[in-house]
């Protein structure tokens with residue numbers, strides 16, 4: 001009887017020890033912990049136009065690199081350990097504003113997913129994806145859908161960042177949420193007006209801190 005009691009006590013002690021140890025190891029990482037391998041993927045018109053700058057084209061700063069979304073992507077990758085990937089279509093959009101609007105609108109209406117010119121080497125290398133885009137026609141550029149088809153983002157933590165005109169985020173977050181039902185999409189979305197993107201380093205840093213990252217500043 002005494003032996004059984006001793007044995008049960010030992011098991012209980014062992015269980016308590018294991019439970020306590022396990023708990024400390026299983027501590028939930030802070031959201032956005034850089035333990036996860038991070039990819040910053042983005043689409044920007046400046047890297048997706050045919051370079052035929054006409055009078056119209058010169059009037060928009062969006063055509064010269066870095067583009068607005070590219071600016072945001074570069075800020076992010078400069079502050080946290082990450083790889084960067086520029087989503088680019090095989091057939092670039094016209095640099096002429098009206099022609100670009102028209103093609104983007106056609107693609108949207110027809111549900112086209114334009115072919116991309118390059119691929120992420122191995123999307124499985126990443127647990128966290130920052131996904132950046134401009135508002136195009138009240139939503140996301142159709143090239144993002146191609147990116148989703150070519151890269152399995154299921155189970156990954158996604159942080160969205162967007163630059164836009166007066167239209168704000170419009171339908172973009174809903175579209176991405178619908179397209180990526182298996183991904184964990186943070187509700188804390190960064191968005192900024194096209195005229196402020198270039199000077200937004202410190203607000204991007206604040207956003208990264210809100211997400212739980214510890215941005216480095218060189």
Ligand SMILES: Cc1cc2nc3c(=O)[nH]c(=O)nc-3n(C[C@H](O)[C@H](O)[C@H](O)COP(=O)(O)O)c2cc1C
Nearest residue numbers: 044045067068069134135137138163164165167194
């Ligand atoms: C084809 C096209 C469609 C656009 N549609 C919208 C829109 O519906 N709403 C809006 O607020 N801005 C719209 N914009 C403006 C861009 O979202 C904005 O200029 C953004 O900052 C561009 O980022 P980028 O320089 O990285 O391409 C559009 C721009 C283009 C080229």
